Amino acid sequence: MYKLGPLLARGFIMQVNGELAARRHQQLLADIKQGNFSLMDESHHFLSGFKSLFTDWAYNSIEESRISCGGAGYTKWAGFADQHSFYSPMQTFEGDNTVMLQQSSRYLFKLIKKH
Secondary structure, eight states, X not given: OTTHHHHHHHHHHHHHHHHHHHHHHHHHHHHHHTTOOTTHHHHHHHHHHHHHHHHHHXXXXXXXXXXXXXXXXGXXXXXXXXXXXXXXXXXXXXXXXXXXXXXXXXXXHHHHHHO
16 A cells, blocks of 8 residues: 555546646647637646656556566566556657756746746
8 A cells, every 4th residue: 555555646646637738738729729829838838747757657656566566567467568668768759858847847937037
C-alpha cells in the first residue's frame, strides 16, 4: 500500500489532468478557428509541464511496480517489459524533459513579470 498507493494516485492525477488538457485543447482549436489565440501561451505552458512531469511519473511508476513484483516483474506475462519499452522514449519525443520544463517555467516567469 505504501509503495503502490502513491503510484495509483499519480495515475488518477494524470487521468484527470489529461481530460482537462483535452478539453482545453478543443477550446483552443475552436478559438483559433475564430482568430483568437489567447489560450496559446497558457496551453503550451500546461502541455509542456504535463508532458515532462507525466512521462517521468509513468516511466518511474512502471519501474517501481516492476521492482515491487520481485523476480516475477521480469517475466513477459507481467507486462512490465512492454510498458517499459513503450514509455521509455516518451520522455524525449518532443525534446528532453528538461527542455519541456524550461518551456513551461518560461510562462510562469512571464506571469511574474506582469505582476
